[in-house]
Amino acid sequence: MDSDSDFYGDEETVSSLQARVDSFDIAAWWTRHHSLLAKHRTMPRPPKHLSQLYNPYASLPGAWQLGEPISDFLQRLPPATTDYRPGLDWIWVANPYYPPRPEPWRSRFIEGGRERLALLEDFKQTAEANRKKVASGARASLDREVAKERRATVEDLHELAVAYSMLTGKWMLFPAPGCVNEVWAKVVQATVAGTLGIAAKVDTRAAGQGGKERVVCVYTKDFRDKNDVARVLNRLRELELVRPGEGRPLYYKSDAWTELGIYSGNGWGISPSLYSSNDIFVYMRKANTQR
Incomplete structure (x- = not known):
């Protein structure tokens, strides 16, 4: 087993217990039992x-x-x-x-995160420079591209956080x-x-x-x-x-x-x-x- 929290027993028992855990919704349980708690x-x-x-x-x-x-x-x-x-x-x-829990690999996360943020900054600066060169109708398209890159940056940073246990x-x-x-x-x-x-x-x-x-x-x-x-x-x-x-x-x-x-x-x-x-x-x- 991978951890102390894994279930023990035959395969059918383990699968049944794991399914019950996976289907349990903590937030709903807390709300439903609020008065009792x-x-x-x-x-x-x-x-x-x-x-x-x-x-x-x-x-x-x-x-x-x-x-x-x-x-x-x-x-x-x-x-x-x-x-x-x-x-x-x-x-x-x-x-x-x-x-x-194991200490997160903070220095590696910060290094990689700053590099990714620098890429976003470069993208924004390039888009801002181009805004001055294009017609007003095309500026909305540039804004959408910046927003798209920002969302991609957030996703990448979340993946980095998981990889380096910054949770x-x-x-x-x-x-x-x-x-x-x-x-x-x-x-x-x-x-x-x-x-x-x-x-x-x-x-x-x-x-x-x-x-x-x-x-x-x-x-x-x-x-x-x-x-x-x-x-x-x-x-x-x-x-x-x-x-x-x-x-x-x-x-x-x-x-x-x-x-x-x-x-x-x-x-x-x-x-x-x-x-x-x-x-x-x-x-x-x-x-x-x-x-």
């Missing part, structure tokens, strides 16, 4: 011995430690008043039930300074209980930050796994950290995009986010009605 959402997973739990951030000064009571952690590093200093730009918490992504919350402790406490409790994502972080307070919104990132294991992305968003809804149709939506961004510097207003015209909460809530409703 809400009654038990504070219940942690069965306890494990500390040696069976995981914390990839144990060496960081700004991280929750295995065995540390959540109340102590929140009191030790309250994001509203924990100031930035070198080595303490983020406060981290890990899902202790999620085992570590993690995150939902991003932007609480006001006066709310950041409350928001972070909910995220920490759910992460440590194993009911949210694989990890989370919040930025520390920068000098002169004043009333600027803070950043809370809630990580999932694979940006391609839309059902898991939806599951985590649904948990955030249960925690009342997002409400469908109210306020501005949340956005989900892949770590691959962060590594390549694809932010809002980037010169390539690539969307910095893969999903919005509005998109995923629609996806969840459709998935639920189809079952």
